[in-house]
Amino acid sequence: MSITLHSSFHRIMIIDDNQIDKFIIKHVVSKNKFSDIILEYDSANKALEYLTENQSSLFMLPQIIFIDINMPGMSGFEFMKAYDKLSYILKNTCKVFITSSTGVSETELSKLDDRNIVSFLNKPVTQSDLEVIQNIVY
Secondary structure (H helix, E strand, O other): OOOOOOOOOOEEEEEEOOOOHHHHHHHHHHHHOOOOEEEEOOOOHHHHHHHHOOOOHHHHHEEEEEOOOOOOOOOHHHHHHHHOOOOOHHHOOOOOEEEOOOOHHHHHHOOOOOOOEEEEOOOOOOOHHHHHHHHHHH
């Protein structure tokens, strides 16, 4: 008798301009069967376009979003300001986790006081982080 393991989430989104960080998250997610589909974006603007275009389609929305706090163009903070203007359905479906490899200053921590942000994660994202996320979301 074989047991089929199902992924924790159907779709997640990774927004990070660093290819190595993105690779590590993808590897940890795949290895731990955390998600069926991984959407990857180097740019917060492009990710926001995807979310805006799909905000009325629950099936297309990621349940989890990992976004780097420090990126060129649109930062994680700027992304969250724009994200806050999206539909209630989207914000209720997507759980946002801010990631950073440099830590967060007191000023940045005050900016993280956002009702749309579930938690802050230090990079690299680990299997333990995924387990915590599952416990938070479920």
